[in-house]
Amino acid sequence: MLMRRNPTTFLRVVARNRPAKLAMATVVFTIGLFAFLLHPDSAFAQTAFEQFGSTTRLGQESLPIIIARIIRVVLGTLGIITVVLLLYSGFLWMTSAGDPKKIERAKSIIKNAVIGLLIIFSSFAITQFVLNALLRATGLGGISGRDAGAFIEPNSGSLGAGVVQDHYPPRNAVDIPRNAKIFVTFKEPVDPSTVIAGFVEGATPQSNALDPDAVAIVASEPPNSLPLPGNLVAVSVSEDRKTFVFDPTELLGSATRDTNYTVSLTGNIKLANGRDAFTGVFSSGYSWTFQVSTVVDLTPPQVVSTTPTSGAEHFPNSLVQITFNEPMDPVASTGTQNPPTKNFTNISVFNGPVATGTRVTGTFSIGNGYRTLVFVPDVLCAKDQCGSDVFCLPVSSPINVVARAATLSTDPPQAVLIGVSYDGIVDAAGNSLDGDEDGIAEGPGADSYGDLQFTTGDKVDARQPTIIAVDPNLNEGEIATDRPVTATFSMPLMATSVNGSSAQMWPDPDHEMFFVPRVDAVTGTPPARCEADGCSRVQILHGAFLPLDVEGGPYSYYPMLTKDIKGSNQFCMYPASGPAETGSCVATLARPFCCNGVAQRDACTTIGTNRSLPPTP
Numbered sequence: 001m002l003m004r005r006n007p008t009t010f011l012r013v014v015a016r017n018r019p020a021k022l023a024m025a026t027v028v029f030t031i032g033l034f035a036f037l038l039h040p041d042s043a044f045a046q047t048a049f050e051q052f053g054s055t056t057r058l059g060q061e062s063l064p065i066i067i068a069r070i071i072r073v074v075l076g077t078l079g080i081i082t083v084v085l086l087l088y089s090g091f092l093w094m095t096s097a098g099d100p101k102k103i104e105r106a107k108s109i110i111k112n113a114v115i116g117l118l119i120i121f122s123s124f125a126i127t128q129f130v131l132n133a134l135l136r137a138t139g140l141g142g143i144s145g146r147d148a149g150a151f152i153e154p155n156s157g158s159l160g161a162g163v164v165q166d167h168y169p170p171r172n173a174v175d176i177p178r179n180a181k182i183f184v185t186f187k188e189p190v191d192p193s194t195v196i197a198g199f200v201e202g203a204t205p206q207s208n209a210l211d212p213d214a215v216a217i218v219a220s221e222p223p224n225s226l227p228l229p230g231n232l233v234a235v236s237v238s239e240d241r242k243t244f245v246f247d248p249t250e251l252l253g254s255a256t257r258d259t260n261y262t263v264s265l266t267g268n269i270k271l272a273n274g275r276d277a278f279t280g281v282f283s284s285g286y287s288w289t290f291q292v293s294t295v296v297d298l299t300p301p302q303v304v305s306t307t308p309t310s311g312a313e314h315f316p317n318s319l320v321q322i323t324f325n326e327p328m329d330p331v332a333s334t335g336t337q338n339p340p341t342k343n344f345t346n347i348s349v350f351n352g353p354v355a356t357g358t359r360v361t362g363t364f365s366i367g368n369g370y371r372t373l374v375f376v377p378d379v380l381c382a383k384d385q386c387g388s389d390v391f392c393l394p395v396s397s398p399i400n401v402v403a404r405a406a407t408l409s410t411d412p413p414q415a416v417l418i419g420v421s422y423d424g425i426v427d428a429a430g431n432s433l434d435g436d437e438d439g440i441a442e443g444p445g446a447d448s449y450g451d452l453q454f455t456t457g458d459k460v461d462a463r464q465p466t467i468i469a470v471d472p473n474l475n476e477g478e479i480a481t482d483r484p485v486t487a488t489f490s491m492p493l494m495a496t497s498v499n500g501s502s503a504q505m506w507p508d509p510d511h512e513m514f515f516v517p518r519v520d521a522v523t524g525t526p527p528a529r530c531e532a533d534g535c536s537r538v539q540i541l542h543g544a545f546l547p548l549d550v551e552g553g554p555y556s557y558y559p560m561l562t563k564d565i566k567g568s569n570q571f572c573m574y575p576a577s578g579p580a581e582t583g584s585c586v587a588t589l590a591r592p593f594c595c596n597g598v599a600q601r602d603a604c605t606t607i608g609t610n611r612s613l614p615p616t617p
Contacts, residue, residue, distance in 0.1 A: 004248055012577055078120050085113040148552060151481070151544040152512050155264075158286035158498040160515035160542075163277050164241070164265070165188050168327050168370055168428055169290040170541075171514065173453035177289050177297035179414075179429045182217065182246040182263060183330055183370060187501060189241035189272035196235045208234050208420045210246060214268045217246065219253070220289070236331045236420035239342070243330045243366075247417075247430075253292035262289045281512070300434035300441035301326050301411040301427040303403070305521065306452045307492055307568055308533075314454050315461035316392035317382065319494055319568050320349055320375040322452070327370035329430070332406070332422040336363045338378065344426050349375055349393070350400040357400065360393060367496035368519050370428070374496045375401075376570075382460045385577065386563050386572040395458045399406040405434040405447035413441030424448070428607050461569040465489045465536075466577035467561065467594075468529045474580065474597050481547060485540040485559045487578075490529055491518055492568040493536040502564035505542050508556045538565070560604065 089109035096102035156171070158164045168183040169176045191269045193199040195214045198207035210217075210233035234247045253259035264287040269277040278285050307321045308314040335344025338361040347364055350357035381392035393399055403448035406415035406424030413431040415422050425433040426445060432441040435449035469488040472479050485505065503517035522535040538561070546555045563574040575587035580597030587599040595604035 003338060025325045049255050074211065075120060075124050079117070082113050082120065085109055085116075089113065097384070099542045102599055114170060118548050138617075143186075146547065148546055148550045151546050151550065153381045153514065153543055154512070155284055155287045156514040156543055157512035158265075158278060158282045159180075159288075160504065161506075161513070162282040162286070163271075164286050164365075165500050166369065166516055167263075167288065170369070171288045171290070172178065173290040174258075175293045175295075177429050178251040178255075178292055179296050180252065181248075181329065181428050181430070183243060183327070183428070184215075184246075184263075184265065185243040185330070186243070186271075186277065187499075188277075190244070190277060191270045191272050191274070192237050192241060192244075194268060194270045195244055196237070197230050206420070207235060211268075212236050214266055215244075215246065216262075216264040216266070217248070218262050218264070220262060232416075234420060238331050239335050239344070240365075243334070245329060245331045246439070248575060253294065255294050258290055258294065259292045261292055261512060262287055297427075297429035297431065298413055300326060300431045300439075300447075301425070302434050302437050303449050303451075306401075308454055310452050310454055311314070312454055313457050315569060316395045316456040317390050317460050317569050318393070319570065320393075320399075320452070321372055321495055321568065322347075322403060322414075322449075323368070323372045323495075324427070328366065328373070329422065329426045329428060330366045330370055331420075332426050333373055334364050334366050334423070337361055345404065346406075346422070347373065347375070347403045348401070349377070350402070351394045352400070353398070354400050354402055356481045357398075360399075362391070367499065372495035372519075373403075374494060382403075382462075383462060384462075384566075384571040384574075386574045388566075388570075388572060390460065390570045391458070395456055398455050399453065400450065403433060403435065403449040403450040405435055405441065405444050405449075408432055408441060408443040412443075444573050463567060463569060464530075464571050465491050465493060465567040465573050467526060467563065467573075467579060468535070468584075470559075470579050479545065481544045483545070485542065485557075487538045487559070487561055488522060488527060489536045489538065489565075489567075489573075491531040491536070492521065492534050493538070494566040494568055494570060495519055497564060497566040498538055502562045503538055503540055504560040504562070506558045506560065507546070508558065509552060511546070511555075515540055515542040517541070533568075 005218075010197045033581055045453065061351050062600070086109075089106040092102055092109070093106035096106065106230055106571060153171075159167070159171070163186050164186040165187045166183075167185065168181060192201075195211055197209045197211040200207070207612075209227075210230040212227050212230045219225055228248060232249045234249060236245045237243070245585040252261065264285060265278070266285045267276060267278050269285075271277050275500045276283070301324050303322055304325045305323045308318045332346060335346070336342040337344050337348065337359055339359075344364065345359075348354075349362065351360050352358065360377050364373055364375050366373050373536055377391045377393050379394075380389050382390035404424040406422040406426050407418075408414070409416045413434070415424065415426045415430055415432040417430070422432075424432075433447055433449060434441050435447040436442075441447055443610055466489065467487050468490050471486045472483065498517050498519040500516060503515075505513070505515035507513055518539045518541065519536050520539070522530065522537050523552055526535055540559055545557060546553055548554050561573070561578075563576070575589055575592035576585070576586045576594035576599075577587055578594040578597070583592040585597050587594050593597040593600050593602065593603050593604050
């Protein structure tokens with residue numbers, strides 16, 4: 001009946017006869033539609049919404065947002081109609097020429113339009129209240145903005161903000177081989193007896209079975225949805241007690257389909273000093289998920305770059321760094337060369353020829369997502385501007401570096417597991433090093449890497465790294481939620497100095513968000529202010545930034561790069577220097593901190609938080 005009238009009659013009916021009924025009908029209809037669409041058995045409703053989404057391009061939005069927008073369009077249309085009626089009634093009054101009937105008609109339209117407007121406002125409030133109640137009851141959240149919980153990964157904040165320094169496989173990684181090991185690195189030494197079942201310090205033979213109450217490795221799909229038994233996961237621990245390698249004795253996943261795995265670190269893990277590893281807001285532990293492919297990795301790892309460059313003279317405080325094309329087993333790749341008490345020989349730095357020279361005492365550590373090995377000698381030769389020790393290789397000497405390939409098993413390129421580790425360098429899948437880069441693992445001797453040879457001078461390199469570019473720019477807004485944060489440094493960096501303590505990311509208002517940095521050499525045309533030996537780029541990977549329409553926002557994010565970041569010469573970033581919106585932020589000893597492009601005396605702090613950079617040394 002109503003829809004058969006012409007448009008003018010339709011307006012008159014709304015204004016004169018049925019404003020209240022139409023508004024209330026709108027409320028009842030939208031609530032009923034929403035309840036129908038939320039019903040779990042409503043297959044027709046889901047199909048209808050999919051068709052509607054493909055037509056209106058709302059398919060990327062959540063169901064509450066779609067419904068909220070539809071309701072607001074309907075109520076907004078009624079408001080427009082009310083305004084049109086008011087204008088129409090005003091026109092009638094102004095053109096009535098004193099005719100009492102026309103004036104009375106105009107007054108009647110105005111009266112009904114105002115009543116209708118009030119009912120529309122009331123209906124909007126009632127509708128929003130009821131829908132919010134329904135959404136909360138169904139766990140979908142409110143319609144005034146997206147729920148932050150949809151973007152925050154639970155039990156993720158310990159990576160970066162808490163005790164977890166790094167791990168492999170990375171969060172949400174895909175195409176992980178079936179024979180991959182799992183690595184976890186903590187910021188502080190951990191008590192191995194709280195991770196390894198039956199572990200007793202100094203015992204021989206040593207237990208190496210996983211304690212499933214400390215670390216659970218679970219396939220997400222049945223029938224393998226129970227944690228791997230502890231006796232089916234061999235565990236090795238690094239010399240510094242910070243890194244653990246978990247090696248399942250059987251292949252992960254399936255040969256026919258991809259399989260998701262979740263690793264959970266529980267509150268049972270304790271630090272070497274007896275305190276709980278996970279405390280405060282992170283007391284529930286840490287977990288992450290990755291996807292295992294159907295493929296077994298049988299490709300040996302290779303060296304992709306070294307510092308310093310081979311065949312030239314370098315400062316004695318230059319760090320020996322070797323970067324590989326994939327993550328390497330951190331227990332097989334790290335240790336201290338200082339016989340007779342500590343005699344790590346999988347990698348060696350020689351003073352003189354390999355055959356007749358002496359091994360330089362020092363320590364190998366690993367960083368940059370387990371891809372870069374760093375050797376720090378133990379001979380003190382200087383202090384940097386932060387007051388930290390700087391160590392030197394033998395001065396005015398020939399230096400030769402050798403990375404040993406591991407002994408091969410009967411199934412090459414897989415290496416022989418000796419106890420809980422290897423006698424050479426292997427990757428995350430246990431493949432021995434391909435030192436000559438011919439694609440074939442041939443074991444020690446033939447495939448040990450020995451191409452890094454250089455000489456040292458007698459002067460210390462005292463350069464300090466500075467930041468020459470950042471992305472996103474200072475105070476940039478509306479960036480993509482997954483956009484990495486990068487900072488370009490003026491010189492090569494010490495890879496192990498770039499970690500979750502020195503390269504941080506803090507949200508304001510505060511919420512749980514992981515972050516983990518990576519560092520790589522800048523390739524291609526070097527940027528302005530880049531040193532002759534190259535530049536480094538630090539990239540901070542992070543949890544999703546919260547969009548502007550998330551409730552409780554807007555949210556701001558504060559990357560913080562501290563003086564603990566060091567150049568490849570071991571000198572720290574202090575006083576700070578970094579980019580500003582124009583020119584550069586050049587700090588001095590009087591104003592040593594560069595805070596959002598401005599040099600200042602006090603350590604930088606994020607707005608609304610009490611986090612700050614380390615104090616002035």
